[in-house]
Amino acid sequence: MTRHAPPRWLLIASLAALALAVALASLLFGPVDLSVGRLLAAATGADDRVASIILFELRLPRTLLGLAVGAILGLAGAVLQGYLRNPLAEPSVLGTSNAAALGAVAALYFGLAQLHPAVLPLLATGSALVSLALLFALAGRAESPLTLILAGLAVATLAGAGISLALNMSPNPFAAMEIMTWLLGSLENRSFAHLWIALPCIALGGLLLLWNGRSLDALTLGEDAAQALGVDLARMRLRLLIGTAIGVGGAVAVSGAIGFVGLIVPHLIRPFTDRSPSAILLPSAIGGAALLTLADLGVRIIPTTNELKLGVVTAFLGVPVFLVHLMRERRLW
Amino acid sequence: MVRLVLDRIGVTLGRRAVVRDIGATFAAGSLTGIVGPNGAGKSTLARAMLALVPATGAVCLDGQDVSALPRADLARRIAYLPQGQTLHWPLTVERLVGLGRLPHLAPMSRIAPADAEAIERAMARADLLDLRHRIATELSGGERARALFARALAVEAPALIADEPLASLDPGHQIDVMALMRAEADAGALVIAVLHDLTMAARYCDRLLLIDGGTVAADGAPAAVLTPDHLRAVYGIEAEVRLDGAWPTITTLGRSPAQYRT
Numbered sequence: 001m002t003r004h005a006p007p008r009w010l011l012i013a014s015l016a017a018l019a020l021a022v023a024l025a026s027l028l029f030g031p032v033d034l035s036v037g038r039l040l041a042a043a044t045g046a047d048d049r050v051a052s053i054i055l056f057e058l059r060l061p062r063t064l065l066g067l068a069v070g071a072i073l074g075l076a077g078a079v080l081q082g083y084l085r086n087p088l089a090e091p092s093v094l095g096t097s098n099a100a101a102l103g104a105v106a107a108l109y110f111g112l113a114q115l116h117p118a119v120l121p122l123l124a125t126g127s128a129l130v131s132l133a134l135l136f137a138l139a140g141r142a143e144s145p146l147t148l149i150l151a152g153l154a155v156a157t158l159a160g161a162g163i164s165l166a167l168n169m170s171p172n173p174f175a176a177m178e179i180m181t182w183l184l185g186s187l188e189n190r191s192f193a194h195l196w197i198a199l200p201c202i203a204l205g206g207l208l209l210l211w212n213g214r215s216l217d218a219l220t221l222g223e224d225a226a227q228a229l230g231v232d233l234a235r236m237r238l239r240l241l242i243g244t245a246i247g248v249g250g251a252v253a254v255s256g257a258i259g260f261v262g263l264i265v266p267h268l269i270r271p272f273t274d275r276s277p278s279a280i281l282l283p284s285a286i287g288g289a290a291l292l293t294l295a296d297l298g299v300r301i302i303p304t305t306n307e308l309k310l311g312v313v314t315a316f317l318g319v320p321v322f323l324v325h326l327m328r329e330r331r332l333w
Numbered sequence: 334m335v336r337l338v339l340d341r342i343g344v345t346l347g348r349r350a351v352v353r354d355i356g357a358t359f360a361a362g363s364l365t366g367i368v369g370p371n372g373a374g375k376s377t378l379a380r381a382m383l384a385l386v387p388a389t390g391a392v393c394l395d396g397q398d399v400s401a402l403p404r405a406d407l408a409r410r411i412a413y414l415p416q417g418q419t420l421h422w423p424l425t426v427e428r429l430v431g432l433g434r435l436p437h438l439a440p441m442s443r444i445a446p447a448d449a450e451a452i453e454r455a456m457a458r459a460d461l462l463d464l465r466h467r468i469a470t471e472l473s474g475g476e477r478a479r480a481l482f483a484r485a486l487a488v489e490a491p492a493l494i495a496d497e498p499l500a501s502l503d504p505g506h507q508i509d510v511m512a513l514m515r516a517e518a519d520a521g522a523l524v525i526a527v528l529h530d531l532t533m534a535a536r537y538c539d540r541l542l543l544i545d546g547g548t549v550a551a552d553g554a555p556a557a558v559l560t561p562d563h564l565r566a567v568y569g570i571e572a573e574v575r576l577d578g579a580w581p582t583i584t585t586l587g588r589s590p591a592q593y594r595t
């Protein structure tokens with residue numbers, strides 16, 4: 001088989017156009033129907049209080065948060081897959097998202113988040129970092145996908161149990177509902193205050209992750225060859241651990257653990273690239289932004305009595321990816 | 334002129350001393366074969382030359398300790414082809430060979446025309462131009478071995494260390510790869526190859542380092558190293574050695590009687 005991938009700029013431009021279109025749709029559609037004219041008028045400062053509140057206090061922060069969280073989840077998935085040389089790696093499969101959610105839950109329900117605005121993202125980032133360290137320790141140096149997935153399952157289950165325990169013990173009548181929100185993720189009722197917590201972490205984490213493209217390419221040849229090509233593996237591992245922990249930690253601190261975005265997006269992007277790990281990093285970030293915003297739009301406009309949790313939608317989208325891998329492993333396809 | 338000096342190299346993996354007290358000097362323009370039985374420490378010695386494994390003693394490249402050199406600097410000066418055919422993603426041959434230019438790229442820069450030319454040269458020399466758009470993980474073992482060898486050539490470093498570059502190659506392509514390494518050496522490169530095929534080693538190498546039990550059992554010209562006595566002591570085989578004439582051959586006759594093995 002031969003391969004000729006489309007030019008990289010075309011892929012990035014198409015994905016950016018898609019993300020923009022989805023973001024505009026996310027501003028336009030919701031439980032309350034607002035015409036384009038009314039939204040435009042509100043955006044340009046007309047005196048329409050309802051439209052203005054809906055646009056600036058509900059839909060805009062929610063849309064921006066969806067784009068940012070989706071971008072870091074897509075990017076983290078792409079980077080982790082490249083680093084671990086495993087197409088099933090991503091923050092939620094490896095337990096990083098649940099661990100970050102556990103940190104956020106601890107900050108919120110033990111009252112620590114009230115001490116300082118930085119406590120919430122710090123605890124989420126810290127527990128994400130601990131979970132990644134634990135994961136690498138559990139999985140060891142083996143390059144077996146199975147070991148890694150098992151270690152990720154252990155970390156995710158442990159963190160999930162921790163979240164449930166923390167919420168069970170908290171004197172909160174809505175605990176059961178809250179457990180769902182943290183384990184499945186949601187962007188409901190998020191304000192600019194949430195965005196300001198998440199955005200700096202996502203930006204910093206994203207930069208640290210994007211920096212690894214070439215080193216990830218070199219790792220395609222294995223660790224020895226990568227080092228002989230000039231890659232400092234220890235430094236790269238550090239950048240990657242800290243980048244993932246800060247980025248995913250900051251995102252999960254406001255959105256809860258939204259699964260599978262980092263799994264689905266690189267999988268969809270890869271066929272349009274030359275398959276090298278560096279080629280999917282930026283496209284996965286843009287694609288993740290588009291996918292999560294789209295899923296969040298779906299959550300809002302699919303008519304249900306209670307709003308659907310975002311993670312439910314992404315989980316439905318994630319299952320086919322696992323099935324495709326299963327079928328390839330069994331050589332059914 | 335590149336020069337690599339090993340000064341009393343020792344490597345311990347776990348509790349086992351895999352390489353013990355090995356000293357040797359390698360000069361530009363030479364093709365040295367490292368030969369020896371399985372588990373003798375050949376690959377570990379090669380890895381120690383690139384500071385890929387913690388070692389005692391010193392490995393000096395042009396007078397500088399390789400373990401103190403920045404990785405990127407070392408990568409431009411010694412190309413390394415590891416053992417096995419590790420390739421984790423289905424890259425095209427051209428993209429795979431292009432990985433050899435990574436040490437030359439400045440941060441955040443794109444492939445320059447000089448890099449593209451180096452990639453073309455490497456592919457041409459390994460006879461890969463027709464396969465450039467093929468997916469490397471779907472090639473035959475021999476084709477993939479050539480693509481990985483071309484990746485090491487694309488570095489265009491003054492020194493090349495290849496660990497079993499002939500594995501999974503048919504006799505024709507074995508000759509091609511040996512001839513390529515010979516040509517690299519004749520063009521002034523320092524080439525070291527870990528080899529199992531003693532006839533190939535005898536035909537193409539200027540010098541052989543026979544390793545046994547982590548130490549040097551013999552070091553010198555093929556005729557001095559590949560003697561029936563050495564082969565009996567190190568490999569435990571009886572062999573017919575004909576190194577005079579245009580086509581040296583080493584024919585394994587059988588296992589040596591147990592009492593002659595060491």
